[in-house]
Amino acid sequence: MSKIIAITNQKGGVGKTTTSVNLGASLAALGKKVLLVDIDPQGNTTSGVGVNKADVVYCIYDVLINDIHPKDAMVETAIPNLKIIPATIQLAGAEIELVPTISREVRLKKSLQLVKHLFDYILIDCPPSLGILTVNSLTASDSVIIPIQCEYYALEGLSQLLNTVRLVQKHLNTTLQIEGVLLTMFDARTNLGMQVIEEVKKYFQQKVYQTIIPRNVRLSEAPSHGQSIVTYDPRSKGAEVYMELAKEVMAI
Ligand code: ADP
Numbered sequence: 001m002s003k004i005i006a007i008t009n010q011k012g013g014v015g016k017t018t019t020s021v022n023l024g025a026s027l028a029a030l031g032k033k034v035l036l037v038d039i040d041p042q043g044n045t046t047s048g049v050g051v052n053k054a055d056v057v058y059c060i061y062d063v064l065i066n067d068i069h070p071k072d073a074m075v076e077t078a079i080p081n082l083k084i085i086p087a088t089i090q091l092a093g094a095e096i097e098l099v100p101t102i103s104r105e106v107r108l109k110k111s112l113q114l115v116k117h118l119f120d121y122i123l124i125d126c127p128p129s130l131g132i133l134t135v136n137s138l139t140a141s142d143s144v145i146i147p148i149q150c151e152y153y154a155l156e157g158l159s160q161l162l163n164t165v166r167l168v169q170k171h172l173n174t175t176l177q178i179e180g181v182l183l184t185m186f187d188a189r190t191n192l193g194m195q196v197i198e199e200v201k202k203y204f205q206q207k208v209y210q211t212i213i214p215r216n217v218r219l220s221e222a223p224s225h226g227q228s229i230v231t232y233d234p235r236s237k238g239a240e241v242y243m244e245l246a247k248e249v250m251a252i
Pocket residue numbers: 011012013014015016017018019044128184185186213214215216217219220221223
Protein backbone atom coordinates (compact mmCIF):
# COMPACT_ATOMS: atom_id res chain seq x y z
CA MET A 1 0.00 0.00 0.00
CA SER A 2 1.35 3.40 -0.82
CA LYS A 3 1.82 6.11 1.75
CA ILE A 4 2.20 9.88 1.51
CA ILE A 5 4.36 11.38 4.27
CA ALA A 6 4.95 15.11 4.89
CA ILE A 7 8.30 15.95 6.47
CA THR A 8 7.47 19.04 8.40
CA ASN A 9 8.53 21.52 11.08
CA GLN A 10 8.14 25.26 10.63
CA LYS A 11 11.59 25.78 12.07
CA GLY A 12 14.31 26.08 9.46
CA GLY A 13 17.51 24.08 9.68
CA VAL A 14 16.17 21.10 11.63
CA GLY A 15 16.92 18.49 8.96
CA LYS A 16 13.71 18.33 6.89
CA THR A 17 15.49 18.45 3.55
CA THR A 18 18.35 16.19 4.65
CA THR A 19 15.75 13.67 5.84
CA SER A 20 13.61 13.93 2.70
CA VAL A 21 16.56 13.32 0.38
CA ASN A 22 18.29 10.61 2.39
CA LEU A 23 15.24 8.76 3.68
CA GLY A 24 13.89 8.84 0.12
CA ALA A 25 17.16 7.55 -1.33
CA SER A 26 17.45 4.85 1.36
CA LEU A 27 13.90 3.61 0.77
CA ALA A 28 14.66 3.53 -2.96
CA ALA A 29 17.89 1.61 -2.31
CA LEU A 30 15.82 -0.92 -0.38
CA GLY A 31 13.71 -1.48 -3.48
CA LYS A 32 10.78 0.83 -2.79
CA LYS A 33 9.37 3.12 -5.45
CA VAL A 34 9.71 6.66 -4.09
CA LEU A 35 8.56 10.08 -5.21
CA LEU A 36 10.01 13.18 -3.56
CA VAL A 37 7.84 16.28 -3.72
CA ASP A 38 9.76 19.49 -3.12
CA ILE A 39 7.32 22.12 -1.92
CA ASP A 40 9.87 24.52 -0.43
CA PRO A 41 10.59 27.51 -2.73
CA GLN A 42 14.27 27.20 -1.75
CA GLY A 43 14.33 23.98 -3.77
CA ASN A 44 17.05 22.36 -1.70
CA THR A 45 15.67 18.85 -2.14
CA THR A 46 15.60 19.45 -5.89
CA SER A 47 19.28 20.41 -6.08
CA GLY A 48 20.08 17.84 -3.38
CA VAL A 49 19.22 14.98 -5.73
CA GLY A 50 21.18 16.54 -8.59
CA VAL A 51 18.39 18.23 -10.54
CA ASN A 52 19.53 21.46 -12.17
CA LYS A 53 16.77 24.02 -11.55
CA ALA A 54 17.61 25.81 -14.78
CA ASP A 55 16.61 22.66 -16.70
CA VAL A 56 13.26 22.21 -14.96
CA VAL A 57 10.33 22.42 -17.39
CA TYR A 58 7.43 22.06 -14.95
CA CYS A 59 7.78 22.33 -11.18
CA ILE A 60 5.39 21.86 -8.27
CA TYR A 61 4.18 25.42 -8.86
CA ASP A 62 2.76 24.37 -12.24
CA VAL A 63 1.06 21.39 -10.60
CA LEU A 64 -0.53 23.58 -7.91
CA ILE A 65 -1.39 26.67 -9.93
CA ASN A 66 -1.48 25.72 -13.62
CA ASP A 67 -3.12 22.28 -13.32
CA ILE A 68 -0.16 20.50 -14.89
CA HIS A 69 -0.45 16.72 -14.39
CA PRO A 70 2.03 15.59 -11.72
CA LYS A 71 3.39 12.94 -14.11
CA ASP A 72 4.45 15.70 -16.48
CA ALA A 73 6.37 17.44 -13.70
CA MET A 74 8.26 14.33 -12.51
CA VAL A 75 11.97 14.12 -13.13
CA GLU A 76 14.20 11.04 -12.83
CA THR A 77 17.14 11.16 -10.42
CA ALA A 78 20.46 9.30 -10.57
CA ILE A 79 18.98 6.72 -8.16
CA PRO A 80 16.74 4.08 -9.74
CA ASN A 81 13.29 4.04 -8.08
CA LEU A 82 13.63 7.67 -6.99
CA LYS A 83 11.77 10.41 -8.84
CA ILE A 84 11.14 14.00 -7.85
CA ILE A 85 8.65 16.74 -8.57
CA PRO A 86 11.05 19.70 -8.30
CA ALA A 87 10.59 23.17 -6.86
CA THR A 88 12.01 26.37 -8.26
CA ILE A 89 11.89 29.92 -6.93
CA GLN A 90 8.67 30.33 -8.96
CA LEU A 91 6.97 28.62 -6.02
CA ALA A 92 7.65 31.65 -3.82
CA GLY A 93 4.62 33.34 -5.37
CA ALA A 94 2.29 30.42 -4.71
CA GLU A 95 1.50 31.35 -1.09
CA ILE A 96 -0.10 34.56 -2.34
CA GLU A 97 -1.50 33.26 -5.61
CA LEU A 98 -3.33 30.40 -3.89
CA VAL A 99 -5.19 32.68 -1.48
CA PRO A 100 -8.12 33.62 -3.74
CA THR A 101 -8.39 30.26 -5.54
CA ILE A 102 -11.08 27.62 -5.13
CA SER A 103 -10.22 24.59 -2.99
CA ARG A 104 -6.81 26.06 -2.34
CA GLU A 105 -5.97 23.70 0.56
CA VAL A 106 -6.68 20.49 -1.37
CA ARG A 107 -4.82 21.18 -4.59
CA LEU A 108 -1.78 19.08 -3.76
CA LYS A 109 -3.98 16.26 -2.47
CA LYS A 110 -5.99 16.13 -5.68
CA SER A 111 -2.82 16.05 -7.79
CA LEU A 112 -0.98 13.43 -5.76
CA GLN A 113 -4.02 11.14 -5.74
CA LEU A 114 -3.51 10.84 -9.51
CA VAL A 115 -0.08 9.24 -9.06
CA LYS A 116 -0.19 7.70 -5.59
CA HIS A 117 -0.69 4.18 -6.96
CA LEU A 118 2.63 4.40 -8.85
CA PHE A 119 4.72 4.64 -5.67
CA ASP A 120 5.30 2.93 -2.35
CA TYR A 121 6.22 6.21 -0.66
CA ILE A 122 5.67 9.85 -1.54
CA LEU A 123 7.73 12.16 0.70
CA ILE A 124 6.88 15.86 0.77
CA ASP A 125 9.64 18.24 1.90
CA CYS A 126 7.80 21.16 3.52
CA PRO A 127 8.91 24.80 3.73
CA PRO A 128 9.84 26.40 7.08
CA SER A 129 6.41 27.93 7.69
CA LEU A 130 2.87 26.92 8.56
CA GLY A 131 1.41 28.68 5.52
CA ILE A 132 -0.75 27.38 2.72
CA LEU A 133 1.98 25.20 1.19
CA THR A 134 2.40 23.31 4.46
CA VAL A 135 -1.39 23.08 4.89
CA ASN A 136 -1.59 21.62 1.36
CA SER A 137 1.10 19.11 2.30
CA LEU A 138 -0.65 18.04 5.52
CA THR A 139 -3.95 17.75 3.69
CA ALA A 140 -2.38 15.56 1.01
CA SER A 141 -0.60 13.23 3.45
CA ASP A 142 -1.41 10.07 5.32
CA SER A 143 1.07 11.02 8.03
CA VAL A 144 3.83 13.39 9.11
CA ILE A 145 7.42 12.93 10.16
CA ILE A 146 8.59 15.73 12.47
CA PRO A 147 12.37 16.20 12.57
CA ILE A 148 13.57 17.83 15.78
CA GLN A 149 17.08 19.13 16.13
CA CYS A 150 18.84 18.08 19.34
CA GLU A 151 19.41 21.69 20.38
CA TYR A 152 18.34 24.10 23.05
CA TYR A 153 14.77 25.33 22.30
CA ALA A 154 14.12 22.07 20.42
CA LEU A 155 10.52 21.95 21.60
CA GLU A 156 9.86 25.62 20.99
CA GLY A 157 7.22 26.13 18.33
CA LEU A 158 6.09 22.51 18.43
CA SER A 159 2.75 23.40 19.99
CA GLN A 160 2.00 25.62 16.99
CA LEU A 161 2.93 22.80 14.64
CA LEU A 162 0.77 20.30 16.53
CA ASN A 163 -2.06 22.82 16.58
CA THR A 164 -1.85 23.13 12.80
CA VAL A 165 -1.88 19.32 12.52
CA ARG A 166 -5.03 19.25 14.71
CA LEU A 167 -6.74 21.94 12.63
CA VAL A 168 -6.01 20.03 9.44
CA GLN A 169 -7.30 16.83 11.07
CA LYS A 170 -10.49 18.61 12.07
CA HIS A 171 -11.29 20.42 8.84
CA LEU A 172 -9.38 18.92 5.92
CA ASN A 173 -7.91 15.49 6.58
CA THR A 174 -9.47 13.51 9.43
CA THR A 175 -7.15 10.52 8.98
CA LEU A 176 -3.84 12.43 9.19
CA GLN A 177 -1.48 10.74 11.66
CA ILE A 178 1.88 11.39 13.22
CA GLU A 179 4.16 8.86 11.55
CA GLY A 180 7.12 9.57 13.79
CA VAL A 181 9.35 12.11 15.47
CA LEU A 182 12.97 12.09 14.34
CA LEU A 183 15.81 13.44 16.47
CA THR A 184 18.46 14.99 14.26
CA MET A 185 21.98 16.45 14.49
CA PHE A 186 22.68 14.71 17.77
CA ASP A 187 26.10 15.47 19.24
CA ALA A 188 27.16 12.80 21.73
CA ARG A 189 29.79 15.12 23.21
CA THR A 190 27.24 17.39 24.86
CA ASN A 191 24.86 16.75 27.75
CA LEU A 192 22.35 18.98 26.06
CA GLY A 193 21.66 16.46 23.32
CA MET A 194 20.78 13.79 25.87
CA GLN A 195 18.49 16.20 27.72
CA VAL A 196 16.64 17.02 24.52
CA ILE A 197 16.19 13.32 23.74
CA GLU A 198 14.69 12.74 27.20
CA GLU A 199 12.37 15.72 26.85
CA VAL A 200 11.17 14.76 23.37
CA LYS A 201 10.61 11.14 24.44
CA LYS A 202 8.59 12.30 27.44
CA TYR A 203 6.40 14.35 25.12
CA PHE A 204 6.00 12.03 22.12
CA GLN A 205 6.69 8.67 23.81
CA GLN A 206 6.57 5.73 21.39
CA LYS A 207 6.26 8.04 18.38
CA VAL A 208 9.99 8.84 18.61
CA TYR A 209 12.09 6.79 16.20
CA GLN A 210 14.73 4.53 17.74
CA THR A 211 17.10 5.78 15.07
CA ILE A 212 18.72 9.06 16.08
CA ILE A 213 20.54 11.01 13.38
CA PRO A 214 23.96 12.19 14.61
CA ARG A 215 25.85 15.17 13.29
CA ASN A 216 27.81 13.80 10.37
CA VAL A 217 29.90 15.97 8.11
CA ARG A 218 29.31 13.71 5.10
CA LEU A 219 25.57 14.43 5.36
CA SER A 220 26.25 18.15 5.13
CA GLU A 221 28.69 17.75 2.20
CA ALA A 222 26.52 15.53 0.00
CA PRO A 223 24.07 18.26 -1.19
CA SER A 224 26.83 20.38 -2.72
CA HIS A 225 27.61 17.37 -4.92
CA GLY A 226 23.94 16.98 -5.87
CA GLN A 227 23.89 13.57 -4.25
CA SER A 228 22.16 11.72 -1.46
CA ILE A 229 24.36 10.06 1.14
CA VAL A 230 23.51 6.69 -0.43
CA THR A 231 25.68 7.44 -3.45
CA TYR A 232 27.95 10.14 -2.01
CA ASP A 233 29.37 8.01 0.82
CA PRO A 234 27.51 4.74 1.37
CA ARG A 235 29.95 3.69 4.12
CA SER A 236 29.50 6.81 6.22
CA LYS A 237 27.67 6.90 9.54
CA GLY A 238 25.13 9.20 7.88
CA ALA A 239 24.30 6.58 5.25
CA GLU A 240 24.06 3.89 7.92
CA VAL A 241 21.58 5.81 10.10
CA TYR A 242 19.30 6.88 7.24
CA MET A 243 19.21 3.26 6.07
CA GLU A 244 18.23 2.24 9.61
CA LEU A 245 15.52 4.89 9.61
CA ALA A 246 14.20 3.63 6.27
CA LYS A 247 13.87 0.13 7.72
CA GLU A 248 12.06 1.54 10.74
CA VAL A 249 9.66 3.47 8.51
CA MET A 250 9.03 0.34 6.42
CA ALA A 251 8.30 -1.71 9.54
CA ILE A 252 5.39 0.53 10.62
P1 ADP B 1 15.71 22.16 6.89
O1 ADP B 1 15.29 21.54 5.61
O2 ADP B 1 14.85 21.75 8.05
O3 ADP B 1 15.85 23.65 6.80
P2 ADP B 1 18.30 20.98 6.35
O4 ADP B 1 18.07 19.52 6.13
O5 ADP B 1 18.49 21.83 5.14
O6 ADP B 1 17.16 21.59 7.27
O7 ADP B 1 19.56 21.10 7.32
C1 ADP B 1 20.10 22.36 7.68
C2 ADP B 1 21.62 22.32 7.54
O8 ADP B 1 22.17 21.36 8.41
C3 ADP B 1 22.09 21.93 6.15
O9 ADP B 1 23.24 22.65 5.84
C4 ADP B 1 22.38 20.45 6.27
O10 ADP B 1 23.38 20.02 5.36
C5 ADP B 1 22.88 20.36 7.69
N1 ADP B 1 22.55 19.06 8.30
C6 ADP B 1 21.34 18.47 8.38
N2 ADP B 1 21.40 17.30 9.04
C7 ADP B 1 22.70 17.13 9.39
C8 ADP B 1 23.43 16.12 10.11
N3 ADP B 1 22.81 15.04 10.61
N4 ADP B 1 24.76 16.29 10.28
C9 ADP B 1 25.38 17.38 9.80
N5 ADP B 1 24.77 18.37 9.12
C10 ADP B 1 23.44 18.25 8.91
